[in-house]
Amino acid sequence: MTMQNITPVLLCGGCGTRLWPLSRTSYPKQFAAIFGDESLFQRTARRSSDVRFAAPLVITHADFRFIVTEQLVATGIDPGPILLEPEGRNTGPAVLAAALHLGATDPDQLMLILPSDQVMPDAAAFRAAVTEGEAAALAGDLVVFGITPDRAETGFGYLETAVDSGLGRVRSFIEKPQIAQAEQMLASGGYLWNAGMILCTPRAMIAAFGAHAPQLVAPVRAALTGARADLGFLRLAAGPWAEAEAISIDYAVMEHARNLSVVRYAGRWSDLGSWEAVWREASPDAAGVATIGPAQALGCRDTLLHAEDEGQVLIGIGLEGVIVVATPDAVLVADRSRAQDVRRAVDVLRLTGAPQADSFALRHRAWGTVETLVSGEGFMVQRVILHPGGTLGVQGLPGRVETWQLVSGVARALQGGSWHRIEPRQSVEITSPGFVQIENGGDLPVVWIVVQIGDDPGAQGICGHQTAENSAETAPCLMG
Amino acid sequence: MTMQNITPVLLCGGCGTRLWPLSRTSYPKQFAAIFGDESLFQRTARRSSDVRFAAPLVITHADFRFIVTEQLVATGIDPGPILLEPEGRNTGPAVLAAALHLGATDPDQLMLILPSDQVMPDAAAFRAAVTEGEAAALAGDLVVFGITPDRAETGFGYLETAVDSGLGRVRSFIEKPQIAQAEQMLASGGYLWNAGMILCTPRAMIAAFGAHAPQLVAPVRAALTGARADLGFLRLAAGPWAEAEAISIDYAVMEHARNLSVVRYAGRWSDLGSWEAVWREASPDAAGVATIGPAQALGCRDTLLHAEDEGQVLIGIGLEGVIVVATPDAVLVADRSRAQDVRRAVDVLRLTGAPQADSFALRHRAWGTVETLVSGEGFMVQRVILHPGGTLGVQGLPGRVETWQLVSGVARALQGGSWHRIEPRQSVEITSPGFVQIENGGDLPVVWIVVQIGDDPGAQGICGHQTAENSAETAPCLMG
Structure with missing residues (x-):
């Protein structure tokens, strides 16, 4: 197998609020140091920064451009091009823009699309999985990565496949199923979760958009053609970009493409899509209690206590199934079963005009x-x-x-x-x-x-x- | 009935931590603005500051002297003497020191001992009850105030009495009973809670100490004789004061005195002895939810959300029976049934050396x-x-x-x-x-x-x- 340079494409334009108050519109979760000192974005960049990889292409919202450069400088990783989206249009246009930009230089090189809000602590397993997919990607497939499901999660995509280990074909791709279908797929054992990473050539990705989401090609190409250099960034042209449909890569392409291969990924993986997921990743003890920062639990069970600031202590007493996240300007206390309602809480805060809904100091x-x-x-x-x-x-x-x-x-x-x-x-x-x-x-x-x-x-x-x-x-x- | 000036004696030397993080050793609950703008101490001073009352005598721990003067100045109430305790010796020595100090001028005037950490929002009912007790106090009784119990509380004193309304005799006084006895007294209907206020003359109080706690008289008298004026305060002499037994007025005198009268008090009353009590006093809505400060509850039940600082928002989601108290440097989240364990949490914090255990910024x-x-x-x-x-x-x-x-x-x-x-x-x-x-x-x-x-x-x-x-x-x- 040839040792070809792979260009990581770091997608980091999202602005989710499901991890509020640590994730806010102005500084979303991929840039927050939720565990330890580095952000999820920094860990993603580091994971894809050894000798196998070229300098990363970053595509992000214009508002986050200085966060990106600051965080990359802190990791010591030199970025490649940084494409700025004038507004968020979901992952479909972002992936296409990256493919067109890289394809202009070499349409047959390998690119690796990486969401930058995932936890994948085993970097060696990650790199081995990428190597496993290389040949199929060079042959024109879109190679995805499959996680063995352990619950009937409705927020993920499901890959129908017979692969046991290594590489296999994907028979079908079901994005965000209803709960009944998710339970059925979990029970059947013939499905993996889609981890959200894609290994492919620009040529294959551009062709897939041409076949399955042709309406995106003209506006995204125009946004790239009209892009202007600005302080070292490449700012996509706002007019055509606004005309590109806001749609995820999964709905635009992956559900329809027939040239999907999958590498089964056995390492730990989480998309940290909710505080419930953070609790799972925070190494809870035998009583199910996880603490992060200057937090102490007395007689608690199945509880996450997250204190962000060294100057603010957090004490939990006798709690069961509760998530507490304390920051200097906002405190969230939620029943674990209601972790998905955090978005609603942010909406309520916005109505009151509280700046904490969207921004940090x-x-x-x-x-x-x-x-x-x-x-x-x-x-x-x-x-x-x-x-x-x-x-x-x-x-x-x-x-x-x-x-x-x-x-x-x-x-x-x-x-x-x-x-x-x-x-x-x-x-x-x-x-x-x-x-x-x-x-x-x-x-x-x-x-x-x-x-x-x-x-x-x-x-x-x-x-x-x-x-x-x-x-x-x-x-x-x-x-x- | 004569309209005689009554001297309020404001006891405010306590340093309880049951309301941590709002109450800390360095700035305890009586000085905290738990509801609205004024502290419990300021409300107590205001409640006893109309034409019926002389300037208050304040007795407090030396560490709180500038808090007392600042808070009194803010209410516009001129203090009388402010006695400083070099160390806390519980309420017995403090009441005796006040009685001796006032008795030196006029042993037959009326004094009204007032704990300064109580909630009594109905000032008119308070003043009417004091008037009701005046004649008995002038005749040499120790007049206490009785609250109709609504639960088998073990932290209060119980007054055995046949009084229905107005004034009556106290047959016996039971301080802090075991739960079985508390349940029995609640069921019998023949008992009231002791509200902790005492109306009497200095002569009667000094005589009661002489009869029931004679060991306190010499050291407290010596501490007063050796007191020195300091920046407008009267600082009790540390040597003799340290020799006075640390004992509450209830155990020292009230359990033993036979000359007790009681005025039945029908107004609202709480000693705010725990966060559970604060929740009861915070006007919970139909779902049992009470919020104080910039706090919002979404789908909660029987929950208290207390946000102290305007710059820190607090959101509760789907909580049941939880108490949350957020301050800029400390956050408490406790199951309501465990409200009494807050003291333990403070002990744990002290072990870690966290300044928040005892002090504010x-x-x-x-x-x-x-x-x-x-x-x-x-x-x-x-x-x-x-x-x-x-x-x-x-x-x-x-x-x-x-x-x-x-x-x-x-x-x-x-x-x-x-x-x-x-x-x-x-x-x-x-x-x-x-x-x-x-x-x-x-x-x-x-x-x-x-x-x-x-x-x-x-x-x-x-x-x-x-x-x-x-x-x-x-x-x-x-x-x-």
Whole structure:
């Protein structure tokens, strides 16, 4: 078997709220560190980053672009192209865009479509399964990966197959069945769950869209043709993209395609589709109790206690079948049987106008992060982290003073026509109408505590600038 | 009936943890705003503050002295003497100290002993009941107040009496019975719960101690004789106070006294002795669901959702018989039947060294408050509020810089030998070895945001000073 480079295609544009409050529209579950220090997206990138793999193609929502680059930089993985969706259109158009983009270079190379919100801790089993599917994919099949079902789950696709181990044919593909059919398929033993990964050539995938979802081809091709480079990203053209039907790859192609092969996957796998699934993956003890973070269970059974922040302790007493997720700005307590109603809770929160429904206090920017630590009448305190090579500008606003105090690292600031070196415990004061440019020319992040005192402290005077390694374009100054 | 001034005696030295995380050793439940804006202590003070009542005598633990004054100032009630206990010795010594202190002026006046952690929303019924007991108290009885029991509660005292309404004799007093006896007394109908309030003269109370708990009289009298004035408080002498037996007024006197009268009290009453009791008092709806703060219940039953902070939303889904209390630094989720195990949870937390077991981020000082808003590696941000007339000093510490930025109010600062006027958006920078004295000479609180950058930002450089209206003494400078 040839050792050919495979290009991972990381799909990470989804914005599910089933894991709220850890997953929010502005920072969804694939980017959250639900177990340990790395996010599901980072683990997916790492899993598909050894010598077998080329640099990944990432396709994500435009809003998540700085999260993606920041998380890839943290893993030390250099990304290939990063395609930005102007709006979410589900996985069908995203997969097609990736296939068209890679196909333009080499339509017969191998690509591996990877949802980036899955738990697959056994990287060796993952790579062995990919190798198992390689020949069939090179021969023109769409190779999927099958998980032995252990319950009548209605949220997955089912693959009808006779394969015992290794590679086999898929007789039929049933996406998200009703419960009766799911129970029947579980009982028959002739079905596997579809893990959501696809190994194929761009040529095979483009052909499958041509045969089964031809309506997508023209708009997605136009969105790619009209794409423009922006700070190192490739931004799909919004007009044609909006015309592409919002449909999953499973409904668009996989249910209809006849050239499906399946590799039976024996390693642990979860899509973390609900808090119930997180509980299963969190290694519950003999009493069924799983704790994550600074949480303690006293006399509990079949319960998940998840405390996100080191500064917030969580205590459960005498609970049975309860899921508790505590974050500094939102707490969820749900009966385990009602884990799927979390979405409803988010809808209710939205109606009340609570920002916690969709967003966190932390915002990602090209040059770093801005985190609102605390605010109140007449003041706001933020922590600003400026990445190495990053540059930002701050516009002084009328009626207020901003004091930028340097906590760690060394920066330089252009103020009043001259450059100043700023070291820890030194500060920069910014008042209207002044403008200050701040650069991190060092190798370490520069951490600032910024205090805004005065009128309208919420208004953002920080202007985004590119990082030095990025493109020569200049991002517009975002005011307000 | 004569309209005689009655001196309320507010007992507020307790430090129970049964309502953790809202009640903590450093800031116990009587000072917490569990319902609405005012604390139980403030409501107790307000309930006993009309024309019938003299200024209250307060007896509390020394650690709570600034909480007491701050909370009384906020209600607009001028306190009488505030006796400080160097350590908690239960209610017996506290009641005796109050009786001895008031008896020195007039042993035949009326005093009304009031626990300050009770809910009694009907102030008119409260005052009518006090009036009902006045004659018997003036005649030398210890007048208690009886609540019709509705369950076999084992945490209360029971009064055997034939009184139907108004005043009657108490035949016997049974403190904290076993459950079998409690059930028997509930079934018999001849018993009332003791509400914990006592109306009497100092002479009668001192005589009761002399008869039933004579061992307390000498040490408590010595603690009072040796008391010293301190910033407007009367600090009981620690040596003799430590020798007074730690015993409740009920075990020391009430179980044994034969001169007990009881007024049957028909208004609503609760001692908020557990989260179960808070749930009962929080007006649960038809499904038994009570929410306090930014909390929402979806499909819950018999559940209490208590969110303390406006910045932290709480969602309960499908819960049955659960108590959830969310605060910014600690979350409790308990089965309602296990509400009494909260104390155990606090013990477990203490073992882990978590500060949340005993303290909040907010600290009260004579001149105002210090609140740690956020801290991290190399920095700490605090909000400091300086009361009108308040003075404080800040000692610069080696290896760090403090920047005090004024948010509202006007202050003056003595730095480098001269006074400076500080207005909003101006700041004071404090470095080692400098010392800065800051005064609030205005009528409004002065609010500061203080950022400490550098070594050991937790170390406290703020020195407590008296407020101008207080005594001429100077509190010691507290470092570290």
